[in-house]
Amino acid sequence: MEIDKVCILGGSGFVGRHIVGRLCEHGREVRVPTRNLDRARHLLVFPTVALEQANIHQPGELERQFEGMDAVINLVGILHERKRGDFERAHVELPGKVIEACRAAGVKRLLHMSALGASIDGLSRYQRSKGEGEALALAAHGTDLAVTVFRPSVIFGPEDSFLNLFARLLQWAPAFPLGSPDAKLQPVWVGDVARAYADSLDNPATFGQRYDLCGPAVYTLRQLVEFVAKIRGLERRIIPLSDEMSSLQASLLGLLPVKMLTHDNYLTLKTDAVCACPFPPVFGIEPAALEAEAPRYLAETARPRLRKFID
Numbered sequence: 001m002e003i004d005k006v007c008i009l010g011g012s013g014f015v016g017r018h019i020v021g022r023l024c025e026h027g028r029e030v031r032v033p034t035r036n037l038d039r040a041r042h043l044l045v046f047p048t049v050a051l052e053q054a055n056i057h058q059p060g061e062l063e064r065q066f067e068g069m070d071a072v073i074n075l076v077g078i079l080h081e082r083k084r085g086d087f088e089r090a091h092v093e094l095p096g097k098v099i100e101a102c103r104a105a106g107v108k109r110l111l112h113m114s115a116l117g118a119s120i121d122g123l124s125r126y127q128r129s130k131g132e133g134e135a136l137a138l139a140a141h142g143t144d145l146a147v148t149v150f151r152p153s154v155i156f157g158p159e160d161s162f163l164n165l166f167a168r169l170l171q172w173a174p175a176f177p178l179g180s181p182d183a184k185l186q187p188v189w190v191g192d193v194a195r196a197y198a199d200s201l202d203n204p205a206t207f208g209q210r211y212d213l214c215g216p217a218v219y220t221l222r223q224l225v226e227f228v229a230k231i232r233g234l235e236r237r238i239i240p241l242s243d244e245m246s247s248l249q250a251s252l253l254g255l256l257p258v259k260m261l262t263h264d265n266y267l268t269l270k271t272d273a274v275c276a277c278p279f280p281p282v283f284g285i286e287p288a289a290l291e292a293e294a295p296r297y298l299a300e301t302a303r304p305r306l307r308k309f310i311d
Contacts (some may be wrong), residue, residue, distance in 0.1 A: 001070075001108060001109060001146065001202050001204070002070065002202065003028065003070045003071050003109060003201045003202045004028060004029060004070055005028070005029045005030075005031070005068060005069050005070045005071075006023055006028055006029070006030050006031070006069060006070065006071045006072070006073060006201070007030075007031045007032075007033070007065055007066055007069045007071075007072050007073070007107075008020060008030060008031070008032050008072075008073045008075065009033065009056060009072070009073065009074045009075060009076050009094075009098070010074070010075030010076040010077070010113075011030065011032035011033075011034075011040075011043070011073075011075065012032055012034050012039060012040035012042075012043060013075060014155070014157065014159045014160055014161065014190070015075055015113070015155060015190060015193060015194070016032070016075050017042065017043060017159070018157065018190050018191060018193070018194035019073065019075070019193075019194045019197050019198065020032065020043055020046060020049060021046060021194070022194045022195060022197070022198040023048075023198055023201075024046035024047065024048045024049060026198065027048065028048065029048045029050070030046070030048060030049050030050070031049075031050050031052060031065065031069065032049060032050070032051050032052065033052045033053075033054035033056055033061075033065045034051060034052070034053065034054070035053070035054070035055055037051055037053050052065060056076075056094070057089070057094070062097055062098060062100075062101035063101040063104045063105050065101075066101050066102060066104075066105035066107050067105050068105075069105065069107050070107070070108065070109060071107065071108075071109035071110070071111070071201055072098060072102055072107050072109070072110050072111070073110075073111045073113075073197060074094070074095060074098050074110070074111070074112050074113060074137075075113045076090055076094055076113075077090060077091060077113060077115070077130070078090050078091075079126065079161075079259075079265065080259035080262055080264075080265070081125075081262075081264070087125050087126055087128075087129035088129050088132075090129075091126075091129035091130050091132065091133040092129050092132045092133050092136070094133075095112065095133040095136050095137055096136055098110070099136065099137070099140040099145070102145055103144060103145060107145070108144070108145060108146060109145070109146050109201065109202075110137065110140070110145055110146070110147045110148075111147075111148050111149075111150070111197055111200065111201070112133070112134065112137035112147065112148070112149045112150070113150055113152075114130050114131075114133065114134040114137075114149050114150065114151045114210075115127075115130045115151055115152065116151045116152060116153045116186075116212055116213075116214070116273045116274075116275070117130075117151075117268065117271045117272075117273050118130035118131040118133075118134050118151060119131040120132055120135065122268075122271065123267040123268070123270055123271060124264045124265070124267035124268040125264050126264055126265070126268050127267075127268055127271065134149055134151070134210070137149050138208075138210060141207070141208045146204075146207040146208065147207070147208060148200050148206045148207065148208070148209055148210075148211070149209070149210040149211070150193070150196065150197065150210075150211050150213055151210065151211065151212045151213065152188050152193055152212075152213040152214070153185055153186045153187060153188050153212075153213065153214045153215070153273040153274065153275065154185050154186075154187050154188070154273060155187070155188055155189075155190050155193055156187045156188070156189060156190065156290065156293070156294055157189065157190030157191070157293075157297075158190075158296075158297040160190070162187075163187075163224070163228055163294055163298060164297075164298070165260065166224070166225050166228045167228050167232055167298055169260075170225070170228060170229050170232060170234050170236050171232070171234070173236065174236060174237065175236070175237045175239055176225065176229075176236050176237065176238050176239060177239045177241055177245075177249065178221065178222060178225055178238055178239060178240055178241060179241045179245070179246030179247075179249045179250055179261070179266065179269075180221055180241075180243075180246045180266060180269040180270070181220060181221055181222035181238075181240035181241065181246075182220050182221070182222070182240075183220065183221045183269040183270070183272065183273075184218055184219070184220055184221075184272035184273070184274050185218070185219055185220075185221065185224065185272075185273045185274070186214035186215055186217065186218045186219070186273060186274040186275055187214075187215050187219070187224070187290050188213050188214050188215045188287060189215060189287060189288035189290075189293050191288065191293075192213070192215075192279070192285050192287050192288055193213055195283065195285060196211070196213060196280070196283045196285065199283050199284075200282075200283070203282070205282055206282060211280045212275045212276070212277065212280075213275070213279065213280070214274065214275035214279065214287070215287045215288065215289065215290060216279075216287050216288075216289055217289065217290065218274050219290070221269070222238060222240055225238055226238060227290070227291075227294070228294075228298060231294065231295050231298045231299050232298060232299065233299075246266055247263065247266055249261070249266075250262060250263045250265060250266035251263045251266075
């Protein structure tokens with residue numbers, strides 16, 4: 001299967017921009033539909049990228065975007081709902097529409113972004129909706145559409161909304177009450193995720209497969225927050241909350257206009273986001289360590305003395 005032209009849904013986001021860059025490095029043409037062209041202009045540094053202003057939820061729009069494409073990558077996902085039903089719309093309804101549009105447009109290859117812990121029996125609505133979308137994608141694999149599903153743990157990188165969020169919060173909080181401090185995570189470097197996507201596109205060994213993606217080490221959430229504080233040169237008192245207080249904190253924060261944490265996130269964290277196996281050997285990747293990559297971007301606004309030490 002020859003893959004020259006790829007349409008990426010969610011291509012202007014954190015993970016998307018790294019996958020776009022990886023594909024362009026290999027000379028592939030990439031189409032990125034977006035509602036807001038200004039927010040996606042950072043992708044124009046890549047010479048083989050075409051931005052298309054589009055609302056992918058509008059009838060017929062996906063088929064129009066997929067015309068002439070050899071493959072589609074669906075990265076669309078949300079961590080918080082603005083209103084009830086947003087998870088189902090993004091994680092279940094859209095994947096179903098993507099599959100239909102791929103077949104209508106004659107696209108033969110689909111890569112789908114799920115999440116570690118996704119399950120139709122999950123504790124959170126996020127996990128259940130992701131599980132439903134994943135099941136739809138895998139069920140669509142066949143002679144007319146080759147599908148691969150990826151299930152990463154939390155992804156870290158320069159533009160992430162995970163470690164960077166803690167860095168911003170710690171900057172202003174001398175004492176930091178931390179919910180779900182014992183939740184286990186196995187963060188994976190965004191560059192490794194992007195490489196796995198790019199390398200799987202035309203590799204028949206990955207067709208019909210589902211891959212869990214994790215970094216080399218498991219951490220508790222408390223260890224990760226302490227790591228961020230250390231890199232930023234901040235002496236902070238981390239106050240671990242009980243399960244009851246973690247639930248209450250998440251519920252209260254979920255009432256704020258800007259969502260940092262919700263009760264559904266709290267339920268998601270009750271399932272450890274760790275891999276039961278090494279990074280899939282089919283990709284030949286030795287996953288990057290958090291300690292090797294994260295300091296390069298977390299320390300950018302730290303004290304000059306600390307930046308000098310890391311460099």
